[in-house]
Amino acid sequence: MPQWAHLPLIMGPSGKLSKRDGAKYGFPVFAMNWTDPKTDELTEGFKERGFLPEAFINLLAVLGWNDGTEQELYSMEELIEHFSMDRVHAAVQI
16 A cells, blocks of 8 residues: 655755756756746756656655665665655755
């Protein structure tokens, strides 16, 4: 049975990370390109920047979670084996 959880917000230099922070600080905040329906402004995503899907999943996993080791790169099989909700941190600062 799937488990649902509210994960911590990703905090940027000025508080909660927003789509505008990506352009301001030079990193993507969306998985793929996103166009704001109100302003028609395009925000470039990780996919268009050349990130592999496996790298994006790894990034999301280790952004607020740690298995108690120094390991930073995980295969999907390793993430499935090691991931635990009780090792998710309350806050994430980038």
